[in-house]
Amino acid sequence: MGLDRFSQYVLTLVLSAILPISLFSTSTLAADAMSSAASETDSLAGPIEQAFIDIKSDDAALRTQAAAVLIEKGNASLISRLDEIRAEADRSVRQAIKPVIDLLKNHANLTSEQADTRRSAAADLVGTGRVEAITWLEEAAAKEQVWWVKYTMEESAQLIQLRSDEQAVKLSAIKKLGELRSQNGLSALKELLEAGTQSGATEQQRALADSAQTSIGQIDSWGWWAGSIETLFRGISLSSILLIMSLGLAIVFGLMGVINMAHGELMMVGAYATFITQQAFIAWFSPENFDWYFPAALPVAFLSAALFGLVLEATVIRFLYGRLLETLLATWGVSLILMQAARVYFGDLTAVIAPQALRGGAQVMIGVYLPYNRIFIIILSIVCVLGIYFLLFRSNLGVRVRAVTQNRNMSACLGIPTRKVDSYTFAFASGLAGIAGWALTMVGNVDPGLGQNYIVDAFMVVVTGGVGKLAGTIWASLGIGGLNKLIEPASGAVYGKVFILVGVILFLQWRPQGLFAAKGRNADA
């Protein structure tokens, strides 16, 4: 290493001596050289100081060479000084400094406390293409504990080596990248393959192409699996969102026979409740407790949406039971009122900041990265389904609700307070919409149009699943969500939506009662 530094230094000397541009800089260099002989510390500080001068020079070659010195000998402590120079410098100097800062920063970040920062640094070093980075990466990889970070470091080192001029190094990098199943190496490998299969290719290029072909095969077959798993996950994730939106609607529409067009706006209420809770936390609690606003917002969202539902039921819906189309019109009006009210009252300053735990994602295997917020919503929808199942089918309240929906008069005769059951059921379903709104703040935005974006999809799910059937809602959301994600990669988002809509229409032509039909005496009720 010492010898390396020395030879680099001599090179520096020679190069700057040749350059006729700056007599001044050479003379200071010479002075530096003399003092460097005197003490060890000076030999380090000297060239760095010199490089700081050179990097501001008008001569491109001098700048490049100064940058090389800084990269070789510098460390993160120089960044602030470089930043200062950069702030005042003109474009060409800024361009010379930027890679230096990037490299030094990334070098320092390789030993950061945060795994994410280490990984980012490793990934960014590839872009610089500097040979020095290979040793840094290999050293860091040897010490690395987190497998994914280690993987990125190894991959990055190989990616840089792939650009080497030596045939042997290249060949080994190609082989290693194949073994690593490196998705990031694919484009570079394909270039090599292309170069090697052209008619005028040299023997060496052909050898590289052969080797690249094997590696591409390995990467591609892995990529196919990874892609399939990701698609599956996306389908499940979209399904879980559809499900959580439709659950409340399925209860209101299916069990109570009310078309609630304001269901989307009840979701909006849940989302705004989350926003208000967040603002309350910002105002009254210390910043380190900020992330707790999100769990705290769950009951707030549920209760406020349930309260809205209760009021809506008591003032509008209860006069309209049994008149399906009128519930549609009345609740449509309510939804318009709620939307404009939100627009007037909240305006557009309503960002909900995701808690730290729900940001980013987990690298579960090479090429498969699952966002935490989506995993969270999948789990939440499962919990909600279980909760509803127990409430409806394993509790006293549930028995009453089902009794009322099956035969209202008979239930009343048996002493069930049907009015109360109605209003509680509606409030509960509204609360579920509130929970959906709460969860959706993690993937979307909070704005007055939030409900409108989802209401059509939610109805589609409920109708396809079969009115009044919980299982139908679950299967329909899985089917629609899964199909959507299966079609989308090939068709694009616009036509994906069109296909799904056409599919649902055709399905309902064939089976108007939906996936799961109510059977027997209840069928026409």
Next chain:
Amino acid sequence: MDKNLPQDSPIATEEVTATEQTGSSRREFLGQSGRVAAGFGVAALLGNLGNYALSYAAGGPPIKIGVLHSLSGTMAISEVSLRDVVLMAVEEINKAGGVMGRQVEAKVVDPASNWDLFAEKAKQLLLEDKVSVVFGCWTSVSRKSVLPVFEKNNGLLFYPVQYEGEECSRNVFYTGAAVNQQAAPAVEYLMSPEGGGYKKFYLLGTDYVYPRTTNKILRAMLLAKKVPASNIEEEYTPFHHQDYQTICGKIKKFAAGGGAAVISTINGDSNVPFYKEFGNQGLRAEDAPIMAFSVAEDELRGMDTSALVGHLAAWNYYQSVDTPQNKKFVANFKAYCKKNKLPDGENRVTDDPIEAAYFGVYVWKQAVEKAGSIEVDAVRKAVYGQKFLAPGGQIMMDEANQHTHKPVLIGEILKNGQFKVIHRSKGLVKPEPWSEYTNPEKGCDWISHQGTYQKK
């Protein structure tokens, strides 16, 4: 004078009440002593007695202008700010003595984000209210819907938003950017060594006319610059699209190996889910920066910016532009919003369309004064070549093509929702309504040709 303050606007209700009171007293005055007293009523309303009474008496009746921006519906979130800034400019102009000594009276209408209503309201402004100029519209579809109205009735519209070009109407002045003043230089910047030397481009947009046309031009430009077609990906999503999982997955695959950038013309409420998903799938600005043409300070106010930091945008103005006149403009706008108790008051920000709407009013004022008349044809001719020191720097109206010469700025999104300017074009960029890449044979010229013409 009651019309000076729009009844349907949220501007301080107290002032509206004040208007009514002075209105009734004004009626008595009018009966007694005519125009000077009427001027006195006006002055009392705005709390600036002497000047107004004099200027009103001296200059004649107020000049009526129309403001045609959606104050309700989906576009309200963006367009209300433009209404506010136009009214602010009017107030400034009136305070400084008006136009040719005459006061300016703004008639505000609300087309409610409804394209048909835009045409109807435009007709009302031109035929019933007989305004001499209209400041308005945001979306391209709203502009297309009012275009025949303005052309048939020879009205004058100042349109302040960046748009897709391919239009050359005699009755519209475009103070926003044409494609060659925003999208094209942004992509050129990304391709330059300074911008990162990107080689692959993912063109992503909402499915309507602006993204489609812009991407058509960008694709032609990229192909002309020898970017292979396999390195360009183009994709559209429906309005209000919320699920960006698949698209972010595709971008990830596209960007693997580096050198890729995303060019986003995603509009409105789809931006938040897109940026969130982008970040949550482990993509960073370093892997593939998103260059956006529809995300400005006003939109960033409502977003959690942590997912956006480091991504880019291209505009002709940012609130952070460091000029003395901009500092004053930003402070004035905040003060104006606070004074009039507009929603969010002091927290309001300025952005590119707001600036364009603002200087539009001044350009019109200068043109009227140069023409010495408010007659549309005279004013139009006077606008050509008009220069104005806008908040973002000097701008110039083109000599013939109805568009504006503007600087192009590339900005990086900061945590506080502001932009850091990282690149600035050299001087002003000449507007090209017809792109040299897609329509090289067409030009726009209202001096030596009749609008759109065939070159040679």
